[in-house]
Amino acid sequence: MRWNLVLLAFVALPISAAPGVPVDVAEPLLAHDAEQRWVPFELTPGNQIRFAMDIGSARATAILDTGVSTSVASRLFANRASLKLEPGRGERADAIGGAVPLGWTRVERLSLGALTQARARLAVVDLSAIATGGAEPVDILIGSDLLACCALDIDYAARRFRLLPSGRMPFAGPRAPLARLPRTGVFSTAATIAGRQVRPLIVDTGDGAALTLSRTGWAGLRAKPAATTSAVAFGLGGAIETDLAVLPAVRFGSVGPVAIETRIEPKGGFSDQTGTIGRLGNGLFQRYRVLMDARAGHMILSPTATARDAPVRSTSGLLVGYDSGRLSVLHVMRGSPAAAAGWKAREQICTVDGTPVPPPTGGSVDTGWSAGAPGRVLRFGMCDGTERRLTLKNFY
Structure with missing residues (x-):
């Protein structure tokens, strides 16, 4: 039997950096045949969505990461593609594991499926291989700043996604609310756990785990499993240790109830830094076909055959x-x-x-x-x- 390594070693990628949008950045454009512009992807050992795209004249390896407020290029790629960095201002961004140094660059054009963005501004950070869930580092993280223009249709079973005009509904299924957080612009939703609404939860396709809660969010639950253990997470800022449990019945809007593996961050972790209660990742989303449309205010999750499968639990440790x-x-x-x-x-x-x-x-x-x-x-x-x-x- 083959299990993705994310079941054994979790990887998470959120980064929060919310600069003002430069006035000379053009609105992203969608091609008229967006429905046919599927982008094939693979799931990395860390459970991220990895694919190829064009950045200017360079071909880049990318990760689809709605938990990133501003799309990010790696320093190695910026050097390889001869991207000019803006004068340094000593900025840093919050990330899993700690803050990371942050730079900025611009590209004349990037292309992703049906989407074309001219004069795009990208953050520049060091993207290590372990933080991106594979043997090799990737070149770019495509974040909510670019994806919020559209409806994002992710077909996990077929390993493909596409960007559609907001309001398009190519399939039916249970719904959950979807919005953008005011400070960072990342996608967010809410969950119901043991009768209590838990929000805001970052909707994060860059996170390989299923559900992560802050220590405060976990403490506020009315019913919690008696047994917990520990796990390790890797992010842009390094490794952190978390607690780990399985919650038996979690709802997201009309989705669920589902049993879901849950990580509990230490006090002062990424959720506390960003003023959120936690986040959802691909460990949950890959059980569904998912449509994320923040402009329309909803997320549609059409269950696959594995949607109600019990989470796999380690018996070795x-x-x-x-x-x-x-x-x-x-x-x-x-x-x-x-x-x-x-x-x-x-x-x-x-x-x-x-x-x-x-x-x-x-x-x-x-x-x-x-x-x-x-x-x-x-x-x-x-x-x-x-x-x-x-x-x-x-x-x-």
Whole structure:
């Protein structure tokens, strides 16, 4: 069985930087045949939507990221494409893991599906590979500043998306509210958890997790699971440790109820910094075909066959990442069998049950053993030549 690594090591990308829009930036234009302008994409190991697009005369690898207030180019791409940076002003932007240095540049033209934007202004930051959920860093994050012009139709099952005129409704399904936050302009919605409305939640296609709540949001819930554990998240500002639980019945407008894996940020985390209660990401959205139309005030989520599947829970407690033919332990989950057995972060695994670690397939590595049946005993060949055993069990 193959599981995307986001089930084991979460990746999140929100960044908040809300400058005034320059007066010489043109309105984005949509082609008349927008319905036919599908953009193919792949889901990265970190669960982000990665695709190719044109920035000026350069071809760029991009991530669709509604949690980014201003579209972002990497410093490496800016150098490669000879983009001129504006004079530095020592700006920084809030991001998962901490603030990051921020610069600015302009491009004469960018093209994304049916959309063309002339004289686009882009933020410039360092985009590390681990923050973008893959082995290689990407060139650009396409944010809500560009996407808010249109209705964004994401067909996760077919791995494609398109941009349509606002108000277009190519399919039917349950609805949730969708708006733009006043300060940052990112998309937001609301949820109902145990009878309480929770808002605002950032709608973030750059986040590989399903639901993240601030510590305050979590504390305010009337009913919470008794068992929680820990996980690790990686963002532009670095790594952070979060709590982790499964909420059994969450609603979004008329969507749900659904069981949803939930991360709880530390106090003072990204949600607190941005004045929000949390965010929704691709861990939830990929269960649906999704239409996001902030101008029309709604989000439509048409359920797929997996929409009501129970979240996959680790039974090992090992969060791992692929590293040159081996698995590197990124985090040992609190209260897990791995924690009880004394596993530590940065330990290296070379074989599982006698089988060498295979190379990634389609961007993901086979880690289904980490959520195997309770009672199963795994044998790990460590890269230092020792062998370890681990008995799987339910722990959260």
